[in-house]
Amino acid sequence: MKDSIWLLPIAGLLGLGGCNKTNDPEQSTHSKWIARIVSYTPAPGQFVNSEMGTWEAAESLVGGKKGCLSLGGFGGVVVFEFDHEVRNIEGPDFVLFGNAFDGSSEPGVVEVSPDGERWYRLSGAADEAEGSVADYEVTYVRPEQLERAEEVGWTDNRGGSGAIEALDEIHPQSYWPVSAGAERTLTFRGIRLPDNAVWNGAKYVLGDLGEGYADNWSPDYTAVVGGDPDTKYGNKFDLDRAVDETGRRVELRTVRQIRVYTAVNQQVEGMLGEVSTEICGALSLSAGL
Template sequence: MNKRTANYLKTGALSLLFVGIIASCKHDDNEFSFNGLDDSYTIERFKVLNIPTNISGSFTWSINDSIISNNSELEFISAKADAFPLTLKIGHNGEEKVYHSKIVVTKETGTLSKYIAKVLDFRPAVGQFMNEIPEYVQGNTSADMLQKASASLVGSNSTMLSLGGFGGYVVFGFDHTIPNLNGRDFKILGNAFFGNASNDPRSGSCEPGIIMVAYDRNKNGKPDDNEWYEIAGSEYFKNTTTKDYSITYFKPNENKVPVPGNDGWQTDIEYIKWQDNLGNSGFKTKNTFHAQSYYPLWFSDASYGFTGTRLKDNFYDQSGTGTYWVGKSYDFGYADNAPNTDEASNIDISWAVDRNGRYVKLPGIDFVRVHTGINQEAGWLGEVSTEVAGAYDLHYKK
């Protein structure tokens, strides 16, 4: 063997050794390193139990014969105190391993409420009920009005809160996670009602609001921007619905606004100017029924605005003479869109979607945001404005 050949073989041997080391490392990375499940897990009802695996593979979590998750990390919540047999099957490198445990759900130690527990933000748009519901008193700040909004919505004796025209919103939360179970999970109360027209029975006064939900994944007690998901109601995927619609309202000079007469719809006046990101502009009108300022008086800015999903206008003149306007109810997924006794006012958390319109699987929700979804003037009735009169968990039972 000549020297050159020997050197080549030495180099080749080193290369083979190096490749062997890499292959060995890769083999180590692919080793199955799951330590198994605990014998049992204990969690209070309406709290989320997290069981991570921290490995790759295919996962099937089941209770009895029902598959509850296919994720690598289980997020489990129950509205019922009971013991649940848990099975985990993991597929890895062509093999399947099976683990057994149980989840013991206990009754909570404290007292929970199925109703709204706190209001975190209140920023209404302009409207005829502004400064009245809730009432503004001279000198009130945003903090004062937030406190009044809380007084309106928190607890079982909630009253009504007006969000004004498109974009006006309220954010509220609960003292527990509302679980995402089979069927509809929570109800939002409003003041919608149906009229008497036999040819259009699901129409009347329906002012649909867009619903956003958030699960407090990091447990910091507030909804972070990356935790919000929109409830995809019946209109979400239609081309008549506008995503990322923006509107700006301009503060009027109240001293130059004429006073409407007393003959209702014939004397509405152009009042608060608005413009949107689609090149449109117009006015919110003032009517004879509400003489106060329609611009939130605790806002000092000369203009303010909102961005969000906008629904197609839903009000029309049923009389044909301008005397009787009605708003059609959309099928499902909106606030103030149907009477409180109607199934359409119940919301399924499984309807939640991300920014790209893809459905997400949330274990439950802790926060809700509602904004007025329509930008329309309904004749003498004035602007379409969502009202919120409370909300509650449909699963909670003492």
């Protein structure tokens, strides 16, 4: 049986009216931090089933920046929400925190939903770059044993194949998600971004892909927005960049849920392993509005 996880939205409503853009401060009891993890479905990866790849790790994102969650290889996904709807205000609307630094980016695509059913991608700088694939699908195949690390093979809808390699010296646990149970395959679909790991003659550098992605050392990464110092060292996202599955711009007043998935499918030689997006928290800039 195939467990299919569809990351690109089915055709939805294209317009939600004009944007309500205001950032006048008001008294509020809302928290700016994540309030609830809706779902966590990792793809196979070296941190899956470890302290960074469990449901407990996902729940550590609630209430602040207290931990990090690995999404695994291409397609691994987390969905979360705040205790309020994120509003479309002037400038960035929310911030995602990862563990990127200059020379180490593991970009994830970000999608938003006003109701948990209709999903829209926030466009990024590399969406149409050479090497990007708009409608990409990967199917991972369960290893024969799950007691210890073993490579996890995959095939894609472009005739490609490969494996999440086992780095058993440093990550000896199984890389197949426990949450997948006895399923023989896991399928993920979404936009694939270009490979970003490049050998510079001495080591692999995981280059950034510009603005619009999670866990990515982008030009806005160190900026402080909304006068909140907690926004430094995080990727900033603007609901004005929402597009539907055809790439057509969508106007959103508010969103209820946010979804992030690993968008690079690259295995890096040596001990770096697969490119896997990490999420270490999120902050809403409209919590006090």
